Amino acid sequence: xxxxxxxxxxxxxxxxxxxxxxxxxxxxxxxxxxxxxxxxxxxxxxxxxxxxxxxxxxxxxxxxxxxxxxxxxxxxxxxxxxxxxxxxxxxxxxxxxxxxxxxxxxxxxxxxxxxxxxxxxxxxxxxxxxxxxxxxxxxxxxxxxxxxxxxxxxxxxxxxxxxxxxxxxxxxxxxxxxxxxxxxxxxxxxxxxxxxxxxxxxxxxxxxxxxxxxxxxxxxxxxxxxxxx
Numbered sequence: 001x002x003x004x005x006x007x008x009x010x011x012x013x014x015x016x017x018x019x020x021x022x023x024x025x026x027x028x029x030x031x032x033x034x035x036x037x038x039x040x041x042x043x044x045x046x047x048x049x050x051x052x053x054x055x056x057x058x059x060x061x062x063x064x065x066x067x068x069x070x071x072x073x074x075x076x077x078x079x080x081x082x083x084x085x086x087x088x089x090x091x092x093x094x095x096x097x098x099x100x101x102x103x104x105x106x107x108x109x110x111x112x113x114x115x116x117x118x119x120x121x122x123x124x125x126x127x128x129x130x131x132x133x134x135x136x137x138x139x140x141x142x143x144x145x146x147x148x149x150x151x152x153x154x155x156x157x158x159x160x161x162x163x164x165x166x167x168x169x170x171x172x173x174x175x176x177x178x179x180x181x182x183x184x185x186x187x188x189x190x191x192x193x194x195x196x197x198x199x200x201x202x203x204x205x206x207x208x209x210x211x212x213x214x215x216x217x218x219x220x221x222x223x224x225x226x227x228x229x
Contacts, residue, residue, distance in 0.1 A: 022160065024200025031061050034117055034148060035069045037195060040210075041146065041224055042113060046070055050112035053078070055135060056119030060088030063096045073113075078106050110140045117148035120178070121161075121170040128173075132185040139227040145187060147178060147223045151194065157219045175221045187225035194218030 039046050049072045054062050057077030066075045075096030079085050088098040099106040114135050123131055135145055150157050152172035161167045173181075175192040182190050196219035197212055198205045212218065 034062065035065060037222060038115065038146060039069045042144065045073065045113060048072060051109065052076065053111040053114040053138065055114055055116040057088060058084050060092045060098060063088065063092040076106055076109060107138065111138055112140055112143050114139055114145045120147060120149055121172050125171060128181055129184060132181055136185045136187060136227060141227065141229060143227045145225045149173065149178065149221060151218055151221050153216055154219045175223055178223050182223065182225040186229065188228045190223065190225045192221050192223045194221045196220040
């Protein structure tokens with residue numbers, strides 16, 4: 001996977017913009033949506049010191065405005081692509097730490113909140129339990145893990161994935177299977193909220209999304225889990 005994403009390091013943003021253009025939004029909208037949801041899910045962290053892991057961070061898009069939402073959070077991004085990590089280090093210098101996925105440095109850290117957005121559909125199903133176990137080991141006691149994924153039950157999402165040039169290897173997973181995966185690794189209090197219901201043409205309805213989190217028709221979902229050990 002690292003070699004694959006190395007070749008997209010210079011075109012990553014343009015490829016994403018092309019894939020989501022049918023929604024009417026640009027990529028920054030979806031980055032902001034993730035940060036807003038993370039703060040809403042974890043309001044107690046908004047004003048505290050804590051360690052944050054962005055697993056599969058790419059070029060660190062989440063890092064740019066991370067401290068606007070979590071002023072005292074310490075950002076750490078890891079990715080399998082060395083080129084992406086280099087970009088993150090260059091663009092977001094001083095705002096966070098970036099490590100290659102194989103580096104021992106990040107594996108010596110422990111995190112209060114781990115996040116993986118659009119990562120697991122690039123991981124072979126047979127390898128997913130090992131990845132979840134590694135993240136579980138890196139979470140502090142009572143640490144949380146939030147996984148943001150495409151909803152395979154949404155036909156519009158399926159189109160977006162088909163249109164994305166670096167999602168050709170994607171194997172989408174349902175929230176039910178992801179919940180089972182997280183519980184199998186030892187996570188507790190596992191639950192899912194559905195997100196991304198409306199295109200830009202219906203942007204005035206976006207405030208209603210918080211009332212639709214139960215509805216499995218959202219274009220994406222976030223599964224939340226906690227390590228109680």
